[in-house]
Amino acid sequence: MKIGIIGLGLIGGSLALDLTNLGYHVIGVSRQLKTCNQAIERSIVSQASTEFDILAQTEVIFICTPIGSILITLERIIKHLPPDVIITDVGSVKGSIVPQATELWANFVGAHPMAGTANQGIEAVEANLFKNAPCVITPLENTSTKNVERVKNIWHEVGCKIYETTPEIHDRAVAWISHLPVMISANLINSCINHENQEVVNMAKKLASSGFKDTSRVGGGNPELGLMMAQYNKEQLLNSLKEYQQNLSLIINDIETEKWENLEHLLTKTNQERPNFL
Incomplete structure (x- = not known):
């Protein structure tokens, strides 16, 4: 199988490296020729180009760009592709991406691998980045089950633990544990x-x-990523921030009024519950 990957930074490059090591023919696309050359020299990909038409020979394409570029990139590549190509992404927000992407391309499958480091660019690429990391697949009701399973299988092959939910539930959950x-x-x-x-x-x-x-x-961390979280998951992030603010007010009140039993109860509860999130 030939797999295309657009964006050869930490996530896209690491995915490309793992898939190449698994024996896939990986075709990378980057805006910079220098990045393409590095990816080939380091055997991260089999082929690389700055032009989208190289993706015409692929069966599955991963868009690994920043959130704000996913839909723009999708619009630019579809004219180069046969209609049966599956396109997926790695964006950390799904509600503002998946419905519009599916309208543009029926074979789109939303996905979000939750892995990464503080480093950026192709220099940050590392093998096995996704081992034991969660990957959330967010299909719509009309998304092809066959396409969903194909995307799931690829992420499973690089070591991810696969979960499936709606774009809305995904965005609410990541607002709490990632964006907030x-x-x-x-x-x-x-x-x-x-x-x-x-x-x-x-x-x-x-x-x-x-x-x-x-x-x-x-x-x-990365200011661009934090800003895009706020811009593209605005509603859910605001809901989480406001609820957090209310809970913080309760803590402030307990300390001001010396309700130490309440504070002790809270700290005991959080001590017990934290392992359930890790």
Whole structure:
């Protein structure tokens, strides 16, 4: 099988490398010729080009671009393809992508592999990035079951744990466990650096250790990705932020009124529940 991958950064490149190692003929497309050459030299792909027409010989295509470029890319490539090609994506938001993509191309299957590192670009590509990572498939009612199974099988081959749900449920869930943490973490960093007493800020920087490192990691990540999360999953992210704000107000009230039993109950509950999310 010949598989096309558009976007040879961390996700697309790592997927290409794993599929190449599994024996697939992988055809990569990147905006930069330099990236294409690197991908061939490192045996990440079998072929690579800056032009979409190279994808005409593929059976399945993965769009591994930033969220904001998925639909634009889809519109640009479909004129080069036979009608039976399956197209899928890796975007972290599905509700604003899958319905429109399916209107453009009936053989579209939404997908979201939840893997990655803080690094970017083809230099960040690594083998087995998706091993034991969740991958959510988000078909619509009219999505071909055969196409869904084919996409599932490919992600399973690179090591993913496969889940299936609707685009709406996906977006609600990732708002809580992915998009909301980015905003909370970013606000933690922002609040620290904007403290009115610079001496406190300087000392905080010196004392920051594993706790601050863990809670600030996602807030110090790729700004473009965080912005797109907010833009393309706006409604669900706002709902999560508002509910979080309400819960935070309860904690503030418990501390102000010294309701230590309530706080202890909360901390005991979160201590017990956290492993269920990991």
